[in-house]
Each structure stands twice: as C-alpha cells, then as structure tokens.
Amino acid sequence: MASGHFASHSMRLHGLQEQAIITSLYIEALRAGQPFSFRVVSNSMVPTLRIGDSVYIEPAKAKEIRIGDIAAFETPDGLVIHRIVRTQQKGTSIRLLQMADVDLHPSWVEEHAIVGRVSSARRQNRKIHLQHPIAQRCGKITARLRYQLYLWKVYTPLRVLSRLCSRGVVRIGCLWIQCCCTTIVSPDEPSSI
C-alpha cells in the first residue's frame, strides 16, 4: 500500500452518484431534527426555486405545515419540495395536497411522508426568506388561487386559460417575495443564517 493511500483516495467529496443513499441520509437527518441545506436539482418550482439554488430545509411535521408553505416530503423517487395547496384532516391524521409551481397536477401526501419545510433559498448572493410574513402571505394566496385554477381546469374550455393564469399567479407571487423578502448576503455566509 502506498503511503498516503487513505488520504489521497479514501475520502472525496461526492458527486451525483449514490444519490439515493445520500437522499435517505438527508431524510434521516431531518427526521432526527437536523436542518440542512440542499441543492435544487429540478425546475418544478420555477421561478421561486431554480436548479442550482440552495434551499434550507427545517424539520417540520405535517401539522405544522401551512397552506402556501413549500414542504419537503419523501417519495419513492427521493426527497421532493413542492408547495402545499390544501390540507385535509382524515380521522386523527392529516394529509396535504402538494403541487409543483410549474403545472396543475396536485397529489396527496400522507402525514408520515412529510419531513420538513423550506425556510429560505439562496441564489448566488441573494437570500429569499420564505418564512417572512409577506412571503407566507404570498405563498398562501398563490396556493389558494392555483388550487382554484386546478378545479377550473377540469372544464376543458378553461384548460388553457387556467394554465396561463396559473403561471401568472406564480410569477406575481414570486415577484412580490423577491422584492420584499430578499436580502443580499456575502458568498461566505452559511445558508442557514
């Protein structure tokens, strides 16, 4: 064995490989009450969140999630962060209706799958505070309007109009959040602060 074998080869920063196992570790961390930052890898929440943004996820139970929050939940495909548009009490448990910001295809998330909530996002030197009261209000209005648009979408003639309105609602909500709840941070500042 060459000298320095461990140091040079046994430890390295991970890439995208073994994503499943890493995701399961992140979920385990959240369930243990540990918040963390996570890199966005999908454009399903554009324009609020884009690929490459860093999101700070705090542990949260389903009962703590409000309409409009961007919840983190476990799926067979890994960890997903989407907006909650509706909640439903089902006996003693609660389930949440989630919807991406780019389409009008909601689905229910069971209580046990919820692991956290996105509290802030970071894009380059800008930090968006998603738990700011204005951001919460915008998120809630966006979620409620988009759920109504989803209901209208059922009527075929309104489908295109619903989709266009939905995009407009998301963009306006995002614009408000970016104007009122964004701060400039230094590149060295941890995303959790």
Added chain:
Amino acid sequence: MLKRNGTVLWRELDGEAVLLDPAEGCTYNLNRVGTLIWKLIDGDHAASDIASAICQEFEVEHEQALQDMEHLFDEMRQHKLLQSDVSSLNTIV
C-alpha cells in the same frame, strides 16, 4: 480513543461507507479501507488495534497502516468527522 462525530450519519453500500454531515451539508465517500477504519473508531478501539485489523484484512505493514491512518484522521479532523475532543494519533498508539 478515537471516536466518530456522532452527528455524522453514514450508511454502508457494497462495503464502502457514504457519510453525511448535515451541519455542513457535505457528503463523503470512504473506500473499503477507510470504511473499516470508520467502523472501528467507535471509542472502544485504539489506533494500534485498528492498524492490526487493517493488516489482517489487507496486505500492508503495521507501520505503514498507522502512517496512512494518521493522514486519514488529519483529513477527518479538517472536515469535523471526528469528535472534537480527540487528540493526536500519537497519544493513543
């Protein structure tokens, strides 16, 4: 005794460990040798015991194993993967 940082989560996949430090948001990969070391730094094994285990498992001299371990522990300390009260390898050999 050397001990893993308790906040670091890890899982073994095909004999190789994947580590996650949630506080730093960093993930790491250990090869088979590194994984063996990682599993043995549980606070119950001295460095010399770990080196002996490596010699049994892999073809390497005891001294060489100790030297290489020290490099790995240095890296682990830099990345806060060991408990902070752990002193240098020399004090526990």
